[in-house]
Amino acid sequence: MDPHRIYEIRCPVHGFVALNDWERRIISHPAFQRLRRIRQLAWTDQVYPGAMHTRFEHSLGVMHTATLLYDSIVRNAKDVLSRELGYDDAGFRRNRQLVRLAALLHDAGHSPFSHASEELFPDQENGEGKYGHEQYSAAIVRGPLRGAVEEHKLNQGNYGFTADDVASLIEGSAGAKQGIFWRDLITGQMDADRMDYLLRDSHHAGVQYGRFDLHRLISTVTAIPGVGGEPPRLGIEHGGWHAAEALVLARYFMFTQVYFHKTRVAYDIHLREALKELLPGGHFPAPTPGELEEFLKWDDWRVLGLLAEGNGGEHGERLSSRRHYRMVYQTNEIQTETDRKKLARVREALGELVAAEMPAGRSWYKRDDTDIAVYRNFGGQRTVAPLSDHSNVVRNLGKNDQILVYCLPERKQEAAKKVEEAIHGLE
């Protein structure tokens, strides 16, 4: 087999995703193939029937997008990177491959139905909260995928990467060394992950909300020199700020129309509760050497099989019969003190009729900070300003703190009446 052969895989978003023989071997490993059995958007197909795509195709797309971003940054800011991070041509080649591997494997640790079940990750022993899917990804790279990452001729003859090098960049560890600079491309404000998922989720859901000018954005992304002892940071050249604005808006629309859709959120709640019934101890095995193998046995197929056998309890039954919770009240996206008081009255009036609540801030897809740095070099005069200083739209796009309140479908009328009485006169 020729280790230098390049392969291409069809992609509905990017056309073709190119990969080398080393990456192809990694993709062929069972720990990566498992992603073919994990849907990207959980039960979103109950609202948007086309949204049946998987983490597998998304991971390929992230590798492709991260490479485009990397190449563009090097094109636009080679001098900055050479000066501040000391790269020579070999350094640029090495980091490019590291970014590709980290991007490809960043989601290897997803649990069944992706983010919908992440709340069932166990607590860490050090008291720092629950494990995150990046820690599972890193553990899989250091464990089952170690051989596939380390033992290919392309690696041994050219890069000498260890599984630790890739895992450290994925999880955000000091072991990533100077490669940590590129972590913003894997998980950050303008990362390859969200650029890919917005376009891919839009495509499969059949909506236009997540679309933006990917190629303009990519061509203007750059590394901005650090000042006052700070490291260089990723940002956007002045000519690309409208494309960055469109990315921010795409996230807003996708959040409100798809990710935080009231019915989709209800299915997330039922899935989580059903999984508590299915998982031993009510949570996933930990990403530790003793439990990781067991974790990898969990995928959508296994969960669906167990649900089909009637093992998911009341919530499993609600999933299969579509008798999901119904939204009975929603706050405004931007909450004022008055909104908070109104919600308190609704909660009091509904009492035990409240089956569940879901705040937007608790959603994995919540819209985080929009502070993208815009860099301008005009005749040697260099300025850096936040995107919000250029864009009126971004400046006024407040954070979505909406809360959705749910009741049982069989008690929807009763609950709706109580809500109406509670807020009467306050509208």
Place this chain on the structure above:
Amino acid sequence: MDWSELQDARLAVITELASRAPGGHIGRTALMKFCYLLQIVRGVSLGYRFTLYSYGPFDSSVLSDLSTAETLNAVQSNLTYYPGGYGYQIRQGEHANSALEAGQDFLNRHRGSIDWVLREFGSHGSADLELESTIIYADREAARRSETLSIELLAQRVRDVKPHFVEEYIRGKASQLADKGLLKACRNSVSAR
């Protein structure tokens, strides 16, 4: 703590830090690193998940909560420019008291820790806070693996992440943190060598 209580606690801490910071305002970097230090060094259960970037430990949820605090006018942010960059001055807002009252029990429990972070780190600049929090992050990673590090080895690991700092400066900062008892894998500059 349920989600709503956690949110109240986080907003109260952000508001308290902005209200009591030296000079009456705090920057975003300082806010991020103070939350990190409170959670990791002092064990204040803010529920953030910090991971490492070239600019130190970071969790975008802190900025998300800051945005909520701004919307509620518990704090207000003003953009400021300096040569080659920009920053924010975050001050107490008109409705700060509502946020402080909502998280009062949490604040009362952790007032000593907030006093500590403002006393020990309140006057430090952004670059130093990024460096100091990175040193603590690298130290905690080593401690989780039951490693014992010398100041030199810890400084070398941090320099790999932050190559724009000279190693001697990093060693000095690490020694100061060790002398204050804030490092776990690297207890002080002598015994671990």
